[in-house]
Amino acid sequence: MHACILSIGDELVLGQTVDTNSAHLSRRLAEYGISTLYHQTVADDRPAIAKAIDRACRDAPLVIISGGLGPTDDDLTRFALADAIGMATDHPDRTVELQLDQPSIDQMQSRYKSLGRPMPKRNTVQAMKPLGATMIENTCGTAPGLRATIHDALVFITPGVPREMFTMYDRDIEPVIRELLLDHEPRVIRTSKINTFGTGESNVAEMLGDLMARHRNPTVGTTVAKGYVSVRVRSESNDLEHAQQELEKTIALVEAKLGSIVFSHNDVSLQAATLDILQAQQKTIATAESCTGGLLGKMLTDVPGSSAAYLGGWVTYTNDMKTAELAVNPELIKTHGAVSEPVALAMADAARTRTNAHFALAITGIAGPDGGTEDKPVGTVYIALAQHQQPTTAKRHQFIGDRETIRDRAAKTALNTLRFQLLPPHNSPA
């Protein structure tokens, strides 16, 4: 089965916002073997949207649209849907009437009530649906979605806010698509992602060898995103069980080739994977951050329940704070600089002993764009790991990229340093 994906908004066509919804939807549809014929981005222009909906409904049996359901005058998708329904049904007005949906207005009002605010009058339009369309509840925002059938194609419209779109897709759209698929030839695709950190894509590809051969089934490919190299496995078959078995066999082969650089499968983050091992070993961690400014703490606390293992930490952004709060000897800073191995070691030691955690991670570096020297260019970062009854160690790293990238890689490398420490000895990296 094919689908067309439309995203609506001037901000997209003007290039002020990058459309990430379409890629997300394509990925989700691919899980069920539905391939996307095209993505199209259309401006906030009622006739243009109506025309794009009409064309997409002729091109594919499934059309998913995001954006243009807001409360303001430039939100025109619901009106364009009415026009597309009108055109498809040869309505003399070339559009259909909009009606108020009582359950939707009730939900919106109770949502505003829970926020302790009156619902602005102009939000009422968000409870309007074209004749022949139905509403899709929005459980994490104001605007309900819409669903209609045009030229035998099933059309779903969600808000453009990614979180609202994702939630609506998971909760109300995917189940309908799954049912729709039962009427078609069963062709099953099972996919999985194996995540690694700390080794470049070419090296990962080298390690995978002929597992990456182009016409293999399951296929094995690599993708790089945010410093992670992920190995995508995609197994295709007419039989669900067979697809799953082949998927698992290939995953096992990939894991055997990659060893300890694999930190998780699918959407489990590096921080969640690391915290899992910490918690299983009933150990705790504290942090002391300079150039990352709290990012490492933020990442650890991204994970619900992280308080079982993460005690907290310090953001010692100035030298004074390093000295006052983590007792870093000012002489050390004077002699070696704040970005140095001795300072990283001292920060990690103090964070561990002050909190009595099993481990403490410290990060000090030059995130840029300024502050680099010949000796310590931008991207130089020292990461130290203190441990209960073990010597504290530090390592110098050189990251490349802009400030955001350097900070991100520094925090992830700190997590990975801890993860390797927690692995049984024979699993440590070469």
Next chain:
Amino acid sequence: MHACILSIGDELVLGQTVDTNSAHLSRRLAEYGISTLYHQTVADDRPAIAKAIDRACRDAPLVIISGGLGPTDDDLTRFALADAIGMATDHPDRTVELQLDQPSIDQMQSRYKSLGRPMPKRNTVQAMKPLGATMIENTCGTAPGLRATIHDALVFITPGVPREMFTMYDRDIEPVIRELLLDHEPRVIRTSKINTFGTGESNVAEMLGDLMARHRNPTVGTTVAKGYVSVRVRSESNDLEHAQQELEKTIALVEAKLGSIVFSHNDVSLQAATLDILQAQQKTIATAESCTGGLLGKMLTDVPGSSAAYLGGWVTYTNDMKTAELAVNPELIKTHGAVSEPVALAMADAARTRTNAHFALAITGIAGPDGGTEDKPVGTVYIALAQHQQPTTAKRHQFIGDRETIRDRAAKTALNTLRFQLLPPHNSPA
């Protein structure tokens, strides 16, 4: 003048990669008053690409395409271009011949030589151009671009690698477009974005009133992203100076209507805007975070040079750390809970006095998904602001959404609380 933008690649249509090239190109074209009719993403499918090129060339006088020029079997854009040229010229084969371009092969070979590697034979295809097309030199990668005229439309094809595309656009495509524009009626678009936080989109729209009238020029629209409501202004004219003047007039009107909820223009973040005021007033800030786990510190240190105003802070994730490091009285926690006004006040006070900063922000809340009670449901967050020689204040907030959203909004609300405090008194919010 209008343009169509196509991006080619299975990885885009499968959603494995997000297309950022189209947004970049739209932004660049808008600088010259060229509006993008649509973005379309097409799979690595030769007939589909050829059809999309043909249609785009009928729809607009300028077509920019990226992707599908690589050396592997799934790179088909040059062949599809040959097909589109063949169809448009009624060639009996419905395609045209490909020819080797000698200067291109020479450049590619010397590029590989400078890398100290032989050129793989399969790269030769990258020096092939359809009859009637010309090559565009690639100064930072292997694959040259292509240029052709189809149905009177000017077509440019660049590699999909963003850096190669950007460079080729700047160096070889934009100059041609500028010349092309001289033959057309000059029509200029100037855009700007005015960013607000803390007020919902409907209320912002209400405040803007008839500035948002649909056929006004400059147009005024709103977009919501990551908790911010941004007001987009787009001024269109035949005269550059006039477009700029009208843009600025409308910006002034928008600002007058919105007052202090406006924190910046264009791409200046809330943290950068807040730090700007702090630095202008030569004041400093420290942080004490519980549920945000370092996110507020991370946001402040996103901004290069933030060390001039941000001293650092604490992540007191456990109650023990609140007591040990910020001297929060355990009785307070016992009586009121860690998520309470007295604890927020005590955290802010300690962070300020320990660092001797002018201000300290403290955040304690329930980010979820667990831990909520009837009294303090998930999303309950107390934000306290301590100030030099002023009473410390705290406010209870109720955020909605998942853990990530609640934490994000809490940190941004803390920044905004500080920003309002720094504004001259008559600018404070109602």
